[in-house]
Amino acid sequence: MSAETIFTSESVTMGHPDKLCDLISDACIDAVLSEDPAARIAAECAIASGVVFLAVRVASESNCDFAGIARRAIGAVGYDRGSFDARKCSVLVQLQELPLSQRLILADDAPSSEQVNAFGYATDETPALMPLPLALAHLVARRLDEARSGGLHWLSPDAKTQAAIRYRSGRPVGVASVAISAGVLETAPGKDEARAALLAILREAARETGIELDERTLISINIDTDGAVGGPARHAGLTGRKTGIDSYGEIARHSGAALSGKDPSRIDRIGAYAMRQAAVSLVAAGLAKRCEVHAAYAIGRAEPLDVSVETFGTGVSDDSELAERIRHAMDFRPGAIGRQLGLCGLPQSRREAGFYRRLATYGHFGRPDIDTPWDKPVPLG
Numbered sequence: 001m002s003a004e005t006i007f008t009s010e011s012v013t014m015g016h017p018d019k020l021c022d023l024i025s026d027a028c029i030d031a032v033l034s035e036d037p038a039a040r041i042a043a044e045c046a047i048a049s050g051v052v053f054l055a056v057r058v059a060s061e062s063n064c065d066f067a068g069i070a071r072r073a074i075g076a077v078g079y080d081r082g083s084f085d086a087r088k089c090s091v092l093v094q095l096q097e098l099p100l101s102q103r104l105i106l107a108d109d110a111p112s113s114e115q116v117n118a119f120g121y122a123t124d125e126t127p128a129l130m131p132l133p134l135a136l137a138h139l140v141a142r143r144l145d146e147a148r149s150g151g152l153h154w155l156s157p158d159a160k161t162q163a164a165i166r167y168r169s170g171r172p173v174g175v176a177s178v179a180i181s182a183g184v185l186e187t188a189p190g191k192d193e194a195r196a197a198l199l200a201i202l203r204e205a206a207r208e209t210g211i212e213l214d215e216r217t218l219i220s221i222n223i224d225t226d227g228a229v230g231g232p233a234r235h236a237g238l239t240g241r242k243t244g245i246d247s248y249g250e251i252a253r254h255s256g257a258a259l260s261g262k263d264p265s266r267i268d269r270i271g272a273y274a275m276r277q278a279a280v281s282l283v284a285a286g287l288a289k290r291c292e293v294h295a296a297y298a299i300g301r302a303e304p305l306d307v308s309v310e311t312f313g314t315g316v317s318d319d320s321e322l323a324e325r326i327r328h329a330m331d332f333r334p335g336a337i338g339r340q341l342g343l344c345g346l347p348q349s350r351r352e353a354g355f356y357r358r359l360a361t362y363g364h365f366g367r368p369d370i371d372t373p374w375d376k377p378v379p380l381g
Helices: 017-035 066-077 132-150 191-208 267-284 319-329 334-341
Strands: 004-012 040-048 051-059 090-097 116-123 155-168 171-185 218-227 290-297 306-310
Touching (some): 017 040, 132 191, 191 218, 267 334, 290 319
Antiparallel strands (some): 155 171
8 A cells, every 4th residue: 555545445234235135145045054064055136126036056955935034034134114025025936956966065175166266365453354444334334233123213224334444554544434324214303313323323333443533534424314215125136246345345355256145165155265264364373464365266176276375565474485384274175165164064053043144244254243263263383
């Protein structure tokens, strides 16, 4: 980064149509794997006003009601009235049942079935080793969801947050701007009272990140007061369309592929998790202040073609040496990743709360609230 710059990231709440699609897709993954950890499943969702389309391909001994899963997810988010209602919307499920012989066999030497560039990133600017702009945007979104379910029932489930952080010599030094865009229902108080409530949420979230808003911070609270619930009644949604929000807020590279709606056989999902663990391991060990780890996978090959490290000048040794340490400490073959992180068994072990569906909002990385295994460093020797 240059001597002084500003970087901005955004997040969205559970009721944003794209995030709702991710939530439904990963709820399907949870449901199937909790009954059959060896299942193979892919689930993609599209939503428009009054209509949900869910495409599921599955090889499993489970028997899941995918339409019911979608309705429960929609209702839990808060869409239980108006033009988009969990009880009344049309749910169309296209189910393709695959032969049981295609169920998962996570042998360590199982080859990749996809061509993927997998990336992982970590930085010491937050305790969760995540970029501060995204961490703040996620926290504000989370607090909005909690406030709506806790007391601010007039708040729409669909909201967007944004945080811009000032950096000097590559380190965060202040909040340049923060913003909330949210709709309110007809039961909302006056606009001034609603704005004050949202401003209090925003300020408290900023304090939680350890960086205060100051007189230079631009604060924007955008409230839609037309009484509409927003969400799919306003704009369509699609699984996998918020990859920047899911990963690192655009401050680092990601493969561009959707993370949600895929079982642990898909290297485009689990490769991103493995690379995150590698990056976390380097930063947690004090070997770099921030770093990006990249692995290139080829179809039909288990071992990645290459694993490289970029520390942006913050590493304690040459990047090639750090990459060599990572390659010796970790096994990046698809089957080994799934086994080491226990990815198939997580939905079953956390059946009540679910696992993958909780990743659909507030990002897949830097999630101590979920105890994600890929956010835990491994010893590097």
